[in-house]
Amino acid sequence: MDRRLRLAVRELASLRSEKTIILAIVIQLFIAAFSSFLVVGLVSLSDPGSTAGSYDITIGISGEASEELQRIVETGDAMEPVVFDDRGAAMTAFADRRVDAVIHTKASDDGRIHADAVAPDGDFRTTLIVTQLKSALSEIEREKRAALTHRLERTPLTVPEQSDSSPYFGFTYTVLIPVLVFLPAFISGSIASDSIAEELERGTFELLRVAPLSVPDIIDGKSLTMVAIAPAQAGTWLFLLALDGTKIVHPGAILALVTGLTGLLVVLGAALALTIEKRREAQLSFSLLSLGLFGATFLLPENLSNLVAKLAIGSPTVVSAVTLVGTIVVAGTGYWFVRNRLSARIGP
Numbered sequence: 001m002d003r004r005l006r007l008a009v010r011e012l013a014s015l016r017s018e019k020t021i022i023l024a025i026v027i028q029l030f031i032a033a034f035s036s037f038l039v040v041g042l043v044s045l046s047d048p049g050s051t052a053g054s055y056d057i058t059i060g061i062s063g064e065a066s067e068e069l070q071r072i073v074e075t076g077d078a079m080e081p082v083v084f085d086d087r088g089a090a091m092t093a094f095a096d097r098r099v100d101a102v103i104h105t106k107a108s109d110d111g112r113i114h115a116d117a118v119a120p121d122g123d124f125r126t127t128l129i130v131t132q133l134k135s136a137l138s139e140i141e142r143e144k145r146a147a148l149t150h151r152l153e154r155t156p157l158t159v160p161e162q163s164d165s166s167p168y169f170g171f172t173y174t175v176l177i178p179v180l181v182f183l184p185a186f187i188s189g190s191i192a193s194d195s196i197a198e199e200l201e202r203g204t205f206e207l208l209r210v211a212p213l214s215v216p217d218i219i220d221g222k223s224l225t226m227v228a229i230a231p232a233q234a235g236t237w238l239f240l241l242a243l244d245g246t247k248i249v250h251p252g253a254i255l256a257l258v259t260g261l262t263g264l265l266v267v268l269g270a271a272l273a274l275t276i277e278k279r280r281e282a283q284l285s286f287s288l289l290s291l292g293l294f295g296a297t298f299l300l301p302e303n304l305s306n307l308v309a310k311l312a313i314g315s316p317t318v319v320s321a322v323t324l325v326g327t328i329v330v331a332g333t334g335y336w337f338v339r340n341r342l343s344a345r346i347g348p
Contacts, residue, residue: 056078056079056080057078057079057080057100057101057128057129057132058079058080058081058082058098058099058100058101059073059079059080059081059082059099059100059101059102059103059132059133059136060082060084060090060093060094060098060099060101060102060103061073061081061082061083061084061090061102061103061104061105062083062084062085062086062087062089062090062102062103062104062105063087063103063104063105063106063107063115064105064106064107064113065105065106065107065113065115065140066083066105068113068140068143069081069103069105069115069136069140070083072136072139072140072143073136076132076135076136076139077135078132079132079135079136082098082099087102087104090102090104091118094118100119100120100129101117101118101119101120101129101132101133102117102118103115103116103117103118103133103136103137104116104118111144111147111148112144113140113144115137115140117133117137119133172246173309173312173313174305174306174309176241177238177241177246177248177308177309177312178304178305178308178309180234180237180238180241181234181237181238181254181257181258181308182258182261182294182304182305182308184229184230184231184233184234184258184262185230185234185258185261185262185265186265186290187230188226188227188229188230188262188265188266189226189262189265189266189268189269189286189290190269190283190286190287191226191269192222192223192226192265192266192267192269192270192273193268193269193270193272193273193282193283193286194269194273194279194282194283195222195273196218196222196269196270196273196274197273197276197277197278197279197282197283198279200273200274200277201277201278201279216339216340219267219270219339220339222266222270223263223266223267223270223335226262226266227259227262227263227266230258230259230262231255231258231259231262234254234255234258235251235255238251238254238255247312247314248312249311249312249313249314250311250312250314250316253311253316253324254308254311254312256324256328257304257307257308257311257324257327257328259328260327260328260330260331260332261304261327261331263331263332263334263335264330264331264334264335265290266335267334267335267338267339268286268289268290268293268334268338269282269286269290270338271338271341272285272286272289300323301319301323302317302319302320302323304323304327307320307323307324307327311324
């Protein structure tokens with residue numbers, strides 16, 4: 001075991017020269033340390049409607065349905081209506097920047113309302129304005145649909161009730177935390193593949209075998225460091241998220257899942273490196289195969305991302321427990337199987 005530990009310590013020391021790996025860790029540290037700012041920015045870009053209420057806009061209203069639209073805008077969040085006699089006056093106010101947007105409406109004989117919306121062109125502020133305009137127009141559309149239901153010949157499907165959950169909460173637990181805890185596992189597998197392939201290309205792998213180190217010893221020694229640093233990184237990220245106000249209910253279970261997944265990815269990277277013996281080809285094969293395997297987990301009754309989210313929130317189910325234990329067992333069994341198969345194929 002001492003020989004394996006010495007090899008593991010050597011691998012850990014060699015990581016300081018891997019600038020790409022250090023940069024990846026620094027990026028993860030930045031994401032975890034400033035998660036609140038990043039979540040707000042990313043959610044705002046992916047779902048601008050989540051920022052409703054944070055920026056007040058003035059909407060110029062003109063046309064035949066001005067009264068209805070004015071009432072809806074007044075009851076909306078962060079919107080203030082200004083009614084104009086005609087479209088020309090509203091557009092003049094828009095050009096003078098007295099209003100942020102303009103909606104001109106025209107009613108038809110069959111009860112429908114045609115609306116033309118005008119918004120400024122250019123920046124992120126435009127996205128917020130368009131989102132608010134869409135909200136107002138959607139509300140008047142719902143009212144008109146409800147008023148004209150007597151014209152329907154068939155009953156439409158029931159629309160699900162709108163959820164009031166925070167988009168920041170969903171993004172943090174379903175995207176940010178899974179990314180932070182799984183990324184170290186993939187990095188560790190990539191390092192293991194690169195390290196062994198480099199030893200083979202330089203011809204130093206045979207020197208390790210006469211150390212004396214057997215193939216299982218080499219795999220264990222190189223894997224030990226990589227399997228250890230992934231949960232260490234993930235634990236650090238979870239700790240920083242907790243300091244940032246994000247509650248993690250079951251961090252131990254999450255770290256156990258990360259450790260098992262890391263062991264499987266590390267031995268997969270080692271197997272590809274020993275089989276292909278070329279750094280670039282081994283790295284490419286590892287990237288494609290690992291992503292394919294991770295994508296295949298979405299076919300499970302509960303995929304790994306959802307599992308991490310439920311563990312972080314504190315709402316795991318029986319399926320969650322079975323998935324967690326099954327993943328760890330499969331990872332341990334896979335590590336043992338691949339390690340011994342490589343030893344039998346390459347020799348003592």
